Amino acid sequence: MxxxxxxxxxxxxxxxxxxxxxxxxxxxxxxxxxxxxxxxxxxxxxxxxxxxxxxxxxxxxxxxxxxxxxxxxxxxxxxxxxxxxxKIVTHKVQQGVNTIKGVKNIIAIASGKGGVGKSTTTTNLAIALSKMGARVGVLDADIYGPSQPTMLGVSHLQPEQKDGKFIPVTNAAGIQTMSIGFLVNTDQAVVWRGPMVSQALQQLLFQSQWDDVDYLFIDLPPGTGDVQLTLSQKIPVTASVIVTTPQDIALLDARKAVDMFAKVNIPILGIIENMATHICSQCGHAEAIFGSDGGKMLSENLNVPLLAQLPLSLPIRQAMDQGQGVDLQQTETAIANLYQQATWQIILKISDMGKDFSNAFPKIVIE
Ligand SMILES: Nc1ncnc2c1ncn2[C@@H]1O[C@H](COP(=O)(O)OP(=O)(O)OP(=O)(O)O)[C@@H](O)[C@H]1O
The missing domain is CATH 3.30.300.130 (Fe-S cluster assembly (FSCA))
Structure with missing residues (x-):
């Protein structure tokens, strides 16, 4: 230094x-x-x-x-x-929404388009943050394709219940996680209508006994639909991060996600460009399969920081399929550094945000 x-x-x-x-x-x-x-x-x-x-x-x-x-x-x-x-404190959330017991700060990870690597990014940011010494949680709200149990290596586990509440499943890195995938058959969930989806999300969050989580990531489904609406109205979100690939079609949707968060006054900490380049494992040649620097240009256009550019990488795909993100960040140091840099910027920005004092005073009920 x-x-x-x-x-x-x-x-x-x-x-x-x-x-x-x-x-x-x-x-x-x-x-x-x-x-x-x-x-x-x-x-x-x-x-x-x-x-x-x-x-x-x-x-x-x-x-x-x-x-x-x-x-x-x-x-x-x-x-x-x-x-x-x-000493991590709770920061301000949208007006009129109360913070949750056991969770200090919620970070929503969103993408406009599906399949851009939002869940992969969520898992890896969570692992990087827990390596930094934070108590981390992940809420998998991707009702149409819950992948956190697999990516975090806990798909063989189920949350226990105590006093009518779920105890989140904890992975090898100590990350507490709850997923819609633990509770319902996802074939059924894909045909759910909006209110059911919203209810499921709230149940996952509010009916779980989170254990002193400093930062809880919410892995959102792609798009700007019912879950996002519930999130903005009912869930105390500190800030959001948008994941995109550099492709034009993904960028268009990422822009919609940025607009949505701006409209509901949830701060956007930055954009993560995923699958930015592919490095050939045989010859080392770098190829911009999904176009180059799209996320960077979007961040410049929208004046939102670019937090990282992750390559399209075989070890990332393999580690996610096998629930071995912790190993990935031990062996692939260049990739681990990119996730760490992004996480570092996220937590620094959050630390600059206003604090939440809603629990500082006793609640007085006038009857
Ligand atoms: N940087 C990367 N390098 C290689 N493979 C990746 C990378 N990012 C994501 N993947 C792979 O791409 C697939 C889709 O990723 P992921 O599930 O994270 O996307 P998503 O945006 O959350 O998708 P969905 O819209 O279904 O929620 C997964 O198989 C994942 O392992």
């Missing part, structure tokens, strides 16, 4: 503090000072003990922070003792 200023030699605790506070967080213009992250600092026998607390998860930066602090204070990395903490 770069330093805003180089420290002088022979440091006092104050100088160490100044040096540490000047460390810049990756891919941002935030410093430890601007984040007011330094909560504890002691120096003894050449050892420096530091505690940093952020409003978002930072476990993935543990080593980078140690290296940066070592460099900033001219101290061997083995003498830096770093504790990372996070």
């Amino acid at each position: 770069p330093l805003k200023q180089q420290p002088k030699k022979g440091f006092s605790v104050e100088q160490i503090q100044t040096a540490i506070e000047a460390i810049v967080l990756p891919n941002s213009n935030r410093t430890i000072a601007s984040e007011k992250a330094l909560t504890k600092l002691t120096q003894q026998d050449g050892n420096i003990h530091v505690t940093l607390r952020f409003a978002y998860p930072v476990a993935h930066l543990q080593d980078a922070f140690i290296q940066a602090i070592a460099q900033a204070t001219d101290t061997p990395a083995s003498n830096i003792h770093l504790t990372l903490e996070n």
Whole structure:
């Protein structure tokens, strides 16, 4: 991590503090000072003990922070003792919608067109975020093709019930998940009418005992139909992300999804372009099968950030089919980094959003 200023030699605790506070967080213009992250600092026998607390998860930066602090204070990395903490709060949602017990922030993942990789993206963002140290949930609201149980590797499990509520299924990465696919035969669900679909979505969300989830992703069905309407009116959504391929036809629909969220005042954090290029595993040649940079151009046109461009990749497809996203992000580091970068931008943006104070005061009922 770069330093805003180089420290002088022979440091006092104050100088160490100044040096540490000047460390810049990756891919941002935030410093430890601007984040007011330094909560504890002691120096003894050449050892420096530091505690940093952020409003978002930072476990993935543990080593980078140690290296940066070592460099900033001219101290061997083995003498830096770093504790990372996070305090993630609930952020504002649409007016008139109450937040949910056990869930701090909801992020809707949407696409205009089907089959662009929305579920794949949801799974991988969830895995990346849980690796960063957050408590993560995924609600699979894709009633016409629920794929989260497979992609998260829990299709052999069923949610248990306790006190009339579902206990979400937890996967190997600790991600809590509920899916319409656990509850109904999807052949039946595809013919459901709008109100039934809306009801099922609400039941999945409100009738589940979410266990202290910092960020819950909702994997929406494609399009801008009944589920999206329910979402905007009844579900406390902090923000949304749009997934698209670079094809013109997908971009047209992605634009509709962006318009829809804008209309219902749900902030759009950015666009993820999926299947951006295909790299031939034989010769390494990159081919833009679905056209090039469509998502990038859409993001520029609509003034919405482009969070990542994911390649069309055989390991992604295989890992999703086999429920091995966790392994994918361990072995395919370039792909894991793309998902991590996108997730990092998402949580930074959420941390800048207004906070929700609806639970800060007791509810007074006048009878
Ligand atoms: N970047 C990628 N590289 C290779 N395969 C991918 C990639 N993204 C998605 N896929 C594959 O494409 C198929 C469709 O992806 P996915 O189910 O995530 O799309 P979706 O937009 O959620 O679809 P639906 O509209 O049915 O909900 C899956 O088999 C998935 O494994």
